[in-house]
Amino acid sequence: MTSAPEAIRFPYVEVPESAQALRREVRTFLAEERASGSFEPACDCWADFSEAMSKKLGARGWLGMTWPKVHGGQERSLIERWVVTEELLAAGAPVGAHWIADRQSGPQILRYGTDEQRRFFLPQIARGECYFAIGMSEPGAGSDLSSARTVGEKVEGGWKITGQKVWTTWAHRAHYAITFCRTSPQEKDRHAGFSQFIVDLKAPGVTIRPIVNLSGEHHFNEIYLDGVFVPDSRVLGEIGGGWQQLMSELALERSGPERFLSPYPLLNAFAESATPDNDAALGSMLAEVFTLRQMSRSVAGQLMTGRLPNVEAALVKDVGNAYEQRMQDIVREAQTSAAGLQAGDALQRHFECAVMRSPSFTLRGGTSEVLRGVVARALGLR
Numbered sequence: 001m002t003s004a005p006e007a008i009r010f011p012y013v014e015v016p017e018s019a020q021a022l023r024r025e026v027r028t029f030l031a032e033e034r035a036s037g038s039f040e041p042a043c044d045c046w047a048d049f050s051e052a053m054s055k056k057l058g059a060r061g062w063l064g065m066t067w068p069k070v071h072g073g074q075e076r077s078l079i080e081r082w083v084v085t086e087e088l089l090a091a092g093a094p095v096g097a098h099w100i101a102d103r104q105s106g107p108q109i110l111r112y113g114t115d116e117q118r119r120f121f122l123p124q125i126a127r128g129e130c131y132f133a134i135g136m137s138e139p140g141a142g143s144d145l146s147s148a149r150t151v152g153e154k155v156e157g158g159w160k161i162t163g164q165k166v167w168t169t170w171a172h173r174a175h176y177a178i179t180f181c182r183t184s185p186q187e188k189d190r191h192a193g194f195s196q197f198i199v200d201l202k203a204p205g206v207t208i209r210p211i212v213n214l215s216g217e218h219h220f221n222e223i224y225l226d227g228v229f230v231p232d233s234r235v236l237g238e239i240g241g242g243w244q245q246l247m248s249e250l251a252l253e254r255s256g257p258e259r260f261l262s263p264y265p266l267l268n269a270f271a272e273s274a275t276p277d278n279d280a281a282l283g284s285m286l287a288e289v290f291t292l293r294q295m296s297r298s299v300a301g302q303l304m305t306g307r308l309p310n311v312e313a314a315l316v317k318d319v320g321n322a323y324e325q326r327m328q329d330i331v332r333e334a335q336t337s338a339a340g341l342q343a344g345d346a347l348q349r350h351f352e353c354a355v356m357r358s359p360s361f362t363l364r365g366g367t368s369e370v371l372r373g374v375v376a377r378a379l380g381l382r
């Protein structure tokens with residue numbers, strides 16, 4: 001059955017001078033860090049974990065930027081945060097340690113958490129000292145999270161969590177995971193009866209097993225939860241309100257510039273080594289990234305007005321991920337017909353990294369097919 005079409009909007013958003021000044025500040029900081037040897041630019045840098053970098057960014061007030069000062073934030077705008085995010089990705093800085101906590105777990109705690117949870121977690125996250133993992137996917141429940149089978153059972157003083165999560169990025173290095181569980185039996189409404197818990201990943205009953213990815217790296221994991229006790233004080237939001245909370249978390253997860261800027265260091269290296277032969281290829285990539293930036297900034301602007309631009313975020317992620325995957329093909333073709341990739345140079349290094357990591361781009365945070373389903377529904381096509 002089809003539904004009535006919704007308006008899909010991308011109003012233009014100006015970057016104010018305060019954000020431009022911040023951009024220059026972040027750029028200078030990152031250039032100095034790079035010059036001092038603190039990091040080497042890498043593609044997909046939000047998959048690279050550096051506690052030192054997260055703490056430095058926290059010390060500068062660039063984590064939890066939009067949160068109230070009383071919770072360790074800076075009360076800056078979402079556009080300012082968007083600018084900082086862009087600069088970190090463009091520089092290829094290792095920002096994976098704090099990424100999930102800053103992008104989605106902290107904002108979820110700010111929105112749904114108790115005062116005690118806000119006071120306890122948010123300042124630590126803003127200092128770059130407390131890291132979170134995402135406890136959503138399970139074997140048999142990735143795209144369709146309403147099939148989740150991990151259960152929370154009420155016990156004296158808290159909840160006992162039993163089940164399995166999978167593909168959990170940084171579970172082995174993070175401190176906590178916001179974990180999605182069924183807390184009452186399935187009814188007619190398959191989205192009812194879910195809740196979210198802040199699970200301490202060092203708690204008794206938590207077992208974390210590595211999954212090694214295509215490039216031989218250990219980023220994600222399986223988590224086994226064997227009757228893990230979570231006190232009442234670590235319930236996030238409403239018992240039974242988990243589905244609605246999850247939707248708002250997914251909007252945060254899908255809406256940022258990391259959905260089209262992951263291979264930016266490759267684009268940069270390609271631009272630096274461009275010859276007249278590959279002007280056209282470079283031009284088309286730059287035109288696309290320019291458009292995606294406007295669209296992504298528009299999503300940030302809409303979030304600032306209180307609108308939940310889920311459909312626009314899904315569209316940016318889908319188009320952005322396709323662009324990211326196409327970039328390596330364009331570079332490969334251009335280099336084959338021109339000078340060729342030189343072993344050991346920056347272009348070769350970023351190309352290799354993009355090739356190894358890019359298959360995951362259209363899976364993590366929601367697959368292309370699922371995102372297109374979201375857009376199709378908004379257009380009244382399904």
Ligand SMILES: Cc1cc2nc3c(=O)[nH]c(=O)nc-3n(C[C@H](O)[C@H](O)[C@H](O)COP(=O)(O)OP(=O)(O)OC[C@H]3O[C@@H](n4cnc5c(N)ncnc54)[C@H](O)[C@@H]3O)c2cc1C
Nearest residue numbers: 134135136137142143167168169360363364365366367369
């Ligand atoms: C690098 C990486 C990091 C990740 N990190 C995390 C993490 O930290 N925490 C976490 O919880 N999860 C994480 N994930 C998991 C990710 O969210 C899931 O892989 C994703 O949601 C897809 O779920 P699935 O793997 O179960 O595939 P499935 O849902 O089984 O999908 C299989 C195929 O069927 C298609 N499909 C499914 N449903 C539909 C539909 N309704 N219409 C059309 N096609 C459909 C999909 O597009 C896909 O091609 C990560 C994944 C990757 C690759």
